[in-house]
Amino acid sequence: MSNLVVGEQAPNFTLASTNGENISLSDFKDKNDVVLFFYPKDHTPGCTNEASEFRDYFKEFNAKGYTLLGISKDSLKSHIKFKEKLNLPFELLSDEERVVHELYGVLKPKKMFGKDVIGTVRSTFIIDKNGKLVKEFRNVKTTGHAEEILQFLTEKNNDK
Secondary structure (H helix, E strand, O other): OOOOOOOOEOOOOEEEEOOOOEEEHHHHOOOOEEEEEEOOOOOOHHHHHHHHHHHHOHHHHHHOOEEEEEEEOOOHHHHHHHHHHHOOOOEEEEOOOOHHHHHOOOEEEEEEOOEEEEEEOOEEEEEOOOOEEEEEEEOOOOOOHHHHHHHHHHHHHHHO
């Protein structure tokens, strides 16, 4: 389980990205705030719905200065197909070794077809340009989630 604390530094990481380069959380320091979302699996109905909603609201996130990054345990090859199929304007990061999943505490035991497996808990993290964790959303529902994040970001910006 993770030791993430809102207001403290989010764990840095470096993962292979669909843009052909490695992306680190620290790449965005002093540049952009980040919306980091973990999802279970490419090409599944829930994950397709979630990624599509983030795509549909991409311009709004961008206008607020946020970079969207999606992470799953799928291979880079799978991510590239998923990104192309859905025409996603943001990068997907491959965490096949589950290192970043562990850092952010998004793995939990589940039952699948009667077997015990370790699965990804759909989660989103808002990280500011200083690398601090601003908010975490865990066990989220796919429908309306991107809109929920945007609403939080709008209220947060209004509080400044």
